[in-house]
Amino acid sequence: MDFVGWFVVGMAIATTLWVIVFVGNVLPAQLDERFRDSLRAFATAVELRFPGHSGVTKRTLELCKLTGYRMGLNRQQLRNLATAALIKDVGLCAIPHRLLNEGSPNDWTPAERNLYETYPEVTLSMIGDNSSLRPLIPLLKQAVTKYVDLPEEKRYTEARILKVVGDYAWLEKQHGQILARDAILHGINDSYDPAVVKEFLPVLTSARDV
Amino acid sequence: MRRPLFGGRNKAVPALQGYFVMWSLAVLAVAVTIANFTPLAKMPLSLVAILGWLALLAELFPVEVAGRRIRITFTMPYIAAAAVAIGTAEALVLDVAVTLSAGFVYPTLLGRKVSPPWTLLNAIVSALGCSLAGIVLNTATGHLSPSDMSSVIKGLLYMLVYGGVNFGVVSAVDNYVARRPLSENALSSLKVGAGALSVFTLIALPSVILATHQQLPLLVLTFVPIWALRTGLMYQAKMYNHYYETISSLNLMLQRAHPYTHGHLERVSETAEQVAKRIGLGSKRARMVREAALLHDIGKIAVSEEILDKPGKLNDEEFSHVRMHAKWGADILRPCRQFSTIVPWILHHHERPDGKGYPEGLSGNKIPVESRIIAIVDAFDAMIGGPKPGEKRTYREPMSVEQALMELERCAGTQFDAAIVEVFKEVVISEGGI
Numbered sequence: 001m002d003f004v005g006w007f008v009v010g011m012a013i014a015t016t017l018w019v020i021v022f023v024g025n026v027l028p029a030q031l032d033e034r035f036r037d038s039l040r041a042f043a044t045a046v047e048l049r050f051p052g053h054s055g056v057t058k059r060t061l062e063l064c065k066l067t068g069y070r071m072g073l074n075r076q077q078l079r080n081l082a083t084a085a086l087i088k089d090v091g092l093c094a095i096p097h098r099l100l101n102e103g104s105p106n107d108w109t110p111a112e113r114n115l116y117e118t119y120p121e122v123t124l125s126m127i128g129d130n131s132s133l134r135p136l137i138p139l140l141k142q143a144v145t146k147y148v149d150l151p152e153e154k155r156y157t158e159a160r161i162l163k164v165v166g167d168y169a170w171l172e173k174q175h176g177q178i179l180a181r182d183a184i185l186h187g188i189n190d191s192y193d194p195a196v197v198k199e200f201l202p203v204l205t206s207a208r209d210v
Numbered sequence: 211m212r213r214p215l216f217g218g219r220n221k222a223v224p225a226l227q228g229y230f231v232m233w234s235l236a237v238l239a240v241a242v243t244i245a246n247f248t249p250l251a252k253m254p255l256s257l258v259a260i261l262g263w264l265a266l267l268a269e270l271f272p273v274e275v276a277g278r279r280i281r282i283t284f285t286m287p288y289i290a291a292a293a294v295a296i297g298t299a300e301a302l303v304l305d306v307a308v309t310l311s312a313g314f315v316y317p318t319l320l321g322r323k324v325s326p327p328w329t330l331l332n333a334i335v336s337a338l339g340c341s342l343a344g345i346v347l348n349t350a351t352g353h354l355s356p357s358d359m360s361s362v363i364k365g366l367l368y369m370l371v372y373g374g375v376n377f378g379v380v381s382a383v384d385n386y387v388a389r390r391p392l393s394e395n396a397l398s399s400l401k402v403g404a405g406a407l408s409v410f411t412l413i414a415l416p417s418v419i420l421a422t423h424q425q426l427p428l429l430v431l432t433f434v435p436i437w438a439l440r441t442g443l444m445y446q447a448k449m450y451n452h453y454y455e456t457i458s459s460l461n462l463m464l465q466r467a468h469p470y471t472h473g474h475l476e477r478v479s480e481t482a483e484q485v486a487k488r489i490g491l492g493s494k495r496a497r498m499v500r501e502a503a504l505l506h507d508i509g510k511i512a513v514s515e516e517i518l519d520k521p522g523k524l525n526d527e528e529f530s531h532v533r534m535h536a537k538w539g540a541d542i543l544r545p546c547r548q549f550s551t552i553v554p555w556i557l558h559h560h561e562r563p564d565g566k567g568y569p570e571g572l573s574g575n576k577i578p579v580e581s582r583i584i585a586i587v588d589a590f591d592a593m594i595g596g597p598k599p600g601e602k603r604t605y606r607e608p609m610s611v612e613q614a615l616m617e618l619e620r621c622a623g624t625q626f627d628a629a630i631v632e633v634f635k636e637v638v639i640s641e642g643g644i
Contacts, residue, residue, distance in 0.1 A: 005358030005419045012416040015409055016435035023438050027445035033547075034449060038456040040545035045463055048512035048538050090459075094466035097514035126462050130455045132448075 035132060039086040046092050050100045052173070053092065060162075060169040061085045066203040067161050067196065081158040084136050088143060088166060091122030105174070120144040146191045160193040164200050167191070177204075257295065260426050262304055264288045264417075264433055269312035270319070273443045282443060283312075284436045287414035289340065290368045291421035291429075294361055298344030298368075305336045335379050343372035358419055365418035369411065410439060453548055457501055460508050460542070467511045468518060474591055479503035482587045484637050486580070489630060499580050502552040506559050506584050509539030533568045536560050555580040559588065564624045582627040586634050589626070590614050611638065 001009070047054040064085045068078045092100070099112055108116065124140060127133045142150055142159030143166065150160075164184060171180035181204065188194050265288040272281035285308060293301035313329025347368050354360035413435040420429045465472045483500035487493065510518060513535050517528045524532065540557035543549040558572060558581040565573030595608030609617065615635055622628040 001419065001423055002358045004362060005423070008358070008362060008412075008419055009416045012413050012435065015412050016438065019409060019413070019435060019438045019442065023442040023445065027442055031445055031449055031452070034452055037546040037548065038452070038459070041456070041460065041542050041549075042463065044545060045460065045508070045511050045542045048509075048542065049467065090463060091466075093463040093511055097467075098516060101514070122466060126459065126466070129462060130459050132452055132455060133459075 035083075039083060042090050043086050046089050049093055049097065050095075052100060053089065053170075056169050056173050057086060057089060059172070060088075060166050063165045063169065063200070063203060064161055066206075067165060067200045068158070070199040070203060071157060071161065071196070073157060073161075077158050080136060080139060081161060083133070084139055084143060084158060084162055085166070087127065087133060087136070088123060088140055088162065089119070090126055091119040091124070094122040095119055147193045148190055157196075160196045161200070164192045164196045168200070168204075254296070254424065256426060257421060257424055257429075258292070258300070258304065260429055261288045261292045261421060262308060264430070265292075265304065265308045266311060266315075267433065268436060269308055270316055271437075271440060272316070273440060273447055284440055286369055286372060287417040287432065287436065290365050290372065290414065291417040293340070293344065293347060293368050294364045294418050295421035295424075298340065298347055302337060302340035302344065305340050306333050309333045309336045331383075335376060338379065339372040339375040342375050343368045346371045358422070361418050361422045362415055365415055366411065369414065413439065456546065456548070457504055461504055464508055464511050468513075468515055470519075471507060471510070475504050475507065478506070478584070478587045478591050481591070481634075481637060481641075482583050484641070485583050485587060485630065485634050488633050488637055489579070489583070491579075495580075498552055499555070499583060502555045502580060503584050503587065505543065505549075505552070506539065506556050506588065507535065508542050508556070509535035509537065511542070512538045533560070537569045552580075554578055555584065557581075559584045561585070562625045563627055567625075577627075579627075579630075582630050583634075586618060586626050586630055590618060590634070590638075593617060 043057045047057065061082060064081050065078065068081050073081065095116055099108070099116060105113075105116070120140070124137055127137055127140065138154075139156045139159045139162075142156050143162040145159075145163070147160065147163070167187075168180050168184050171183050174180075175183075181201075184192060184197060184200070188197050265285045268284040268288065272283040274281050285305070289301050289305045289308075292304050309332050310329060313326075313332055314324050317324045347364055350367060351360065351364050354363065413432075417429060417432040420432065461472075461475065464475075479500045482503035483496045486496035486499040491499065513532055517524065517531055520528070536557055536559060540553050543553050543556060555578050557569065558567075558577050561567035561570065561572040561577040561581060562585075563574050563577065563582075565571050567577075593609045593614040594611055615638065618626060618631050618634070622631040
């Protein structure tokens, strides 16, 4: 090879190294950022529709992360848990505005309660249309399933955490910390995984001001 | 189907509506190939084998752009290397063989149905590209004495012609079959610019030089940067898909809250894009107007359906609640940096040229032109209502197209931009109403 040949090969090697760094770091970060931006937009839409729900998603996300760390979830599991926490309530947009914004859930008729309880299904059907979120459907299904009803195989730790934390955050918003905590303790072994509750309670104490 | 990307090639595979295009291209390809074909040289088999395998490997790992039914591959550096190092006729044979093999192997590996017509069409486009690039290469550089500089010039020229032919033919076929404007080809969709093409060219050239010197082990290593570029393009494709999936998900949320909005948003977005094009906005900008129009009412997700669907007039409190939807829409979209351009368009789509609109009371040209377009199309569609019973507004009987146009004319200059109303009327008349 003459000088031109070596020059072209050298330039190509330098460019390749730059491309590898760019593709390995910058683009994944950009995609991840856009993904999180979109999830924030979904959560904002739900919270604008139901001001009474405002702060619940953020609280769920923070408590999920802390509980996930304590339970030793890996990076991918933590990411899945955070994503699931942000999108689990998007189905609320199909619930009538009046139902969640006027009056208390205690005053709902059985028909209204049934209507409200359809929202996790709506969430799943909406997520089914989004290829980036579709892989989370099994996790989200388990996150609205009682602990005793979970399948023996392929149980998602993230789902069991989200079940405890999601219910707690919603109850805390409605009834305050003490009643919410009691409700979680009351549901141990039936609705909630005792191992998760065991790790969640210390988080609750340490995250009181989160 | 192929077209060059980063000087590589891509494949558009929409349903073929007829064989006319294919046979025309086939005749052209055969004619050019015969005119250009030279007797095959005694080929260095190891070099041919390596280049063939690398080209096949590149062909078997394409980037798929979901929703566009397009596959992008990176075989061109190896075909160019074959053309320069061995001969243009040999490169043609190699490329057609690789294309035909990949056309059968790739779908089989994925458990999909093989499409012989499209595979054949890809091979025809390959033959055409190789032949024309070969003619140009032999004519323009035949006098150059062998050196790395001449290899670089030959490689660049070959890739330029081959890529140009490929891109032109595929874009034209895509335009003919899928009615997709030439400006909306995969390259522009994925925002692949001159910088990326330069990077590809720089990375592709060593394969030409190394093949000329028969440096086979090093030639194999050229797949590393090709793989890195492929990965980069996959991320671009993911971002492209993610953008549209976000729009679609937000739309779905709104439809769940207010089911009647679906047809309305679809119609408004289509017409808004046409109006945007007719007033002279570029196709990219017009497409963004379409996307903004799809999302312009996203803020209504926070409006009670009892107020929105209330028969009769709204009281002041209810009306101020409804008016908040423009601001709420912007609030929902603001966290997404990818929507930063369209957020102001959505925020201001209820402003009026006379300054009596909301939320900020902007007037005249202070209102983004995109917002003024959406305002007119939105109002018109609301006045005439949708064809389905559920889409009729509960608070008002639908107007005829003529009545609605008269109403727009009446409000031109005060509520709506007068010039855009005129353009809108032309669109409605040319389309026979929306």
